[in-house]
Amino acid sequence: MGESVLSRAVRILEAFTPDEPVLTVSEISRRTGLHLATASRLVAELTAHGFLARDADRRVRIGVRLWELGTRASPTLSLRDTAMPFMEGVHDVVGHHVQIGVLDGGEVLFLERLSAPGAVVNYTRIAGRLPPHVSSSGLVLLAHGPADLQERVLAGPLPAYTRHTITTPALLRSTLAAVRQQGYAYCPGHFHEDALGIAAPVRDGGGGVVAALSVIVPNDAGAASVVPVVRTAARGISRAMAARGPRGLTG
Amino acid sequence: MGESVLSRAVRILEAFTPDEPVLTVSEISRRTGLHLATASRLVAELTAHGFLARDADRRVRIGVRLWELGTRASPTLSLRDTAMPFMEGVHDVVGHHVQIGVLDGGEVLFLERLSAPGAVVNYTRIAGRLPPHVSSSGLVLLAHGPADLQERVLAGPLPAYTRHTITTPALLRSTLAAVRQQGYAYCPGHFHEDALGIAAPVRDGGGGVVAALSVIVPNDAGAASVVPVVRTAARGISRAMAARGPRGLTG
Numbered sequence: 001m002g003e004s005v006l007s008r009a010v011r012i013l014e015a016f017t018p019d020e021p022v023l024t025v026s027e028i029s030r031r032t033g034l035h036l037a038t039a040s041r042l043v044a045e046l047t048a049h050g051f052l053a054r055d056a057d058r059r060v061r062i063g064v065r066l067w068e069l070g071t072r073a074s075p076t077l078s079l080r081d082t083a084m085p086f087m088e089g090v091h092d093v094v095g096h097h098v099q100i101g102v103l104d105g106g107e108v109l110f111l112e113r114l115s116a117p118g119a120v121v122n123y124t125r126i127a128g129r130l131p132p133h134v135s136s137s138g139l140v141l142l143a144h145g146p147a148d149l150q151e152r153v154l155a156g157p158l159p160a161y162t163r164h165t166i167t168t169p170a171l172l173r174s175t176l177a178a179v180r181q182q183g184y185a186y187c188p189g190h191f192h193e194d195a196l197g198i199a200a201p202v203r204d205g206g207g208g209v210v211a212a213l214s215v216i217v218p219n220d221a222g223a224a225s226v227v228p229v230v231r232t233a234a235r236g237i238s239r240a241m242a243a244r245g246p247r248g249l250t251g
Numbered sequence: 252m253g254e255s256v257l258s259r260a261v262r263i264l265e266a267f268t269p270d271e272p273v274l275t276v277s278e279i280s281r282r283t284g285l286h287l288a289t290a291s292r293l294v295a296e297l298t299a300h301g302f303l304a305r306d307a308d309r310r311v312r313i314g315v316r317l318w319e320l321g322t323r324a325s326p327t328l329s330l331r332d333t334a335m336p337f338m339e340g341v342h343d344v345v346g347h348h349v350q351i352g353v354l355d356g357g358e359v360l361f362l363e364r365l366s367a368p369g370a371v372v373n374y375t376r377i378a379g380r381l382p383p384h385v386s387s388s389g390l391v392l393l394a395h396g397p398a399d400l401q402e403r404v405l406a407g408p409l410p411a412y413t414r415h416t417i418t419t420p421a422l423l424r425s426t427l428a429a430v431r432q433q434g435y436a437y438c439p440g441h442f443h444e445d446a447l448g449i450a451a452p453v454r455d456g457g458g459g460v461v462a463a464l465s466v467i468v469p470n471d472a473g474a475a476s477v478v479p480v481v482r483t484a485a486r487g488i489s490r491a492m493a494a495r496g497p498r499g500l501t502g
Contacts, residue, residue: 005256006293010300016323042257049261050356053324062324064355070321071378072267073304073313081377084365088339104315105301114335126332127322 008034009042013051013062018128022061076102079211080111082240083202086233087114090215094226095119097216100202100237101137104129106149108138108212119216133158133166136197137212139185143176144201144209150176164189184231185212188219196223200234205242213237259285260293264302264313269379273312327353330462331363333491334453337484338365341466345477346370348467351453351488352388354396355380357403359389359463370467384409384417387448388463390436394427395452395460401427415440435482436463439470447474451485456493464488 015023015031023031029039043060046052050065071077083100091098091114099113107129132138132145132153142150154169164187166172179185187197199214213234217223266274266282274282280290294311297303301316322328334351342349342365350364358380383389383396383404393401405420415438417423430436438448450465464485468474 006260006296007300009257009260010302013320016320018323021323045257049258051261062320064324064327064353064360066317067321067324067327068355068360068378069264069267069313070318072269072272073315073318076315076318077377085367088342088365091339092343102315104319109315109319114339116336126328127319 005042008032008038009046012039012042012046013066016062022055022059024059028060076111078244079202079241082244083112083211083213083237086237086240087112087213090213090229090233091116094215094217094229096218099137099214099216100211101130101141101214102211103132103141103145103149106132106152108132108135108141110137111211130191131159133172134161134191135214136185136187136190136199137214139166139175139179139187140199140201140212140214141209143179143185161191162189162193164193166190184227186223186227188223194219196220198223198226198230200231201238202234202241203238205244210241211237256293259283259289260297263290263293263297264317267313273306273310275310279311327362329495330453330492333495334363334462334464334488337488337491338363338464341464341480341484342367345466345468345480347469350388350465350467351462352381352392352465353462354383354392354400357383357400359383359386359392361388362462381442382410384423385412385442386465387436387438387441387450388465390417390426390430390438391450391452391463391465392460394430394436412442413440413444415444417441435478437474437478439474445470447471449474449477449481451482452489453485453492454489456495461492462488 011032012028015028025040025043026036028043029036032039043052047054050063052060053063054060087098087100095116096119097113097115099110101108101110110126110128113126130138132142142153154172156169158167158172160167166175184198184200191197195216196219197214197216199212201209202211202213204210213230215226215230217226262283263279266279276291276294279294280287283290294303298305301314303311304314305311338349338351346367347370348364348366350361352359352361361377361379364377381389383393393404405423409418409423411418417426435449435451442448446467447470448465448467450463452460453462453464455461464481466477466481468477
């Protein structure tokens with residue numbers, strides 16, 4: 001009984017997506033497969049706890065209280081806090097997009113992103129997700145990730161986003177080896193023809209890779225000069241993480 | 252029955268605080284008053300959903316998945332995204348601390364903060380809370396807040412943080428009127444003797460005050476020159492909010 005109520009409440013919270021952050025109770029009922037009465041009762045209870053909130057027109061959204069509790073996910077917040085001044089420095093010099101991502105559930109989850117107005121196209125967002133084979137961050141995290149995840153991704157499907165996306169297991173395998181060997185990933189047009197991603201690993205005090213720092217810049221000859229900037233900032237974040245203590249991001 | 256399970260789960264999540272983000276199951280049981288077996292079962296279920304996570308030593312913390320869902324609190328994220336480039340600009344020029352806060356449950360809840368290394372003391376943090384009478388952000392939000400909240404704070408105890416904290420209802424009332432009239436709050440040493448807070452209101456497209464932008468700088472004569480910087484940035488965020496659409500922060 002208890003399990004079922006909690007699972008239903010989680011299903012309701014998960015019905016909200018970055019693209020559809022505001023839903024009616026009927027929409028929640030349809031998306032979760034819960035009866036309207038059940039959905040309505042659970043929405044009322046979640047609203048009473050501040051996990052959901054109602055707009056003036058009675059539509060429902062995620063509540064500020066859930067955000068507040070979520071920020072207590074301590075390794076996430078501590079990684080983000082440690083990375084922020086380095087990211088701001090890179091952003092001042094390089095412009096465009098600077099972001100930090102971690103592996104979560106076999107995908108890249110972006111914890112933070114700084115973007116300049118008028119920057120080159122980028123479809124990532126804070127708390128957004130991408131499959132690991134299409135982005136520079138994903139290649140770095142996969143190259144240093146668990147062997148079983150590598151095998152699962154290599155067994156793939158590896159859907160193409162552009163004609164430059166890595167779509168064969170052989171190329172992905174050799175690219176991951178190259179990323180490990182050279183210390184960064186360089187992805188011209190893999191995700192969007194006009195954009196180029198560069199990512200480098202962030203390590204915690206124990207030496208394990210816990211995150212990837214990446215920049216997205218225009219896909220042209222100027223990008224090569226950004227590589228040492230990204231690598232240097234990623235090293236700086238790693239040293240700052242080591243100085244803060246041994247606890248890594250194990251989630 | 253359902254209500255009780257969900258309330259217990261919420262109580263467990265709320266046992267984690269910014270100061271104690273990692274707890275054992277025994278500590279969770281003590282803090283929530285739940286039996287160890289109940290706490291243990293709910294922790295296992297919340298962990299299965301990714302709302303909690305276990306460290307290698309079996310200690311429990313808030314999970315990255317809860318953070319991810321929390322970022323879908325759309326008005327919060329959209330306010331923060333809109334404010335960020337203005338906050339970065341202020342931070343580049345003024346240094347020290349730049350932060351944005353909203354009213355939640357009668358307190359100031361800080362959504363974002365940029366801090367420089369070696370900046371003047373500041374005890375706020377992201378997702379941290381302060382009572383409204385002690386900080387410049389709080390005075391701005393209270394000055395433009397609901398009348399019943401103003402009466403409640405004026406009636407309430409007004410604890411002193413320093414000898415400059417506003418502790419009498421008469422002074423608080425006249426200060427709120429001055430904040431409304433002059434368009435900003437200026438708080439030398441109210442929260443800490445060495446720090447000075449300056450805050451200005453952020454309005455949504457409907458003209459209502461939805462947030463306060465503030466800087467914390469050293470408590471000296473140089474602070475006065477920062478006032479127009481904060482006011483200008485707060486106006487800029489307000490205009491950007493209006494351009495994005497009419498939805499305000501109603502939570």
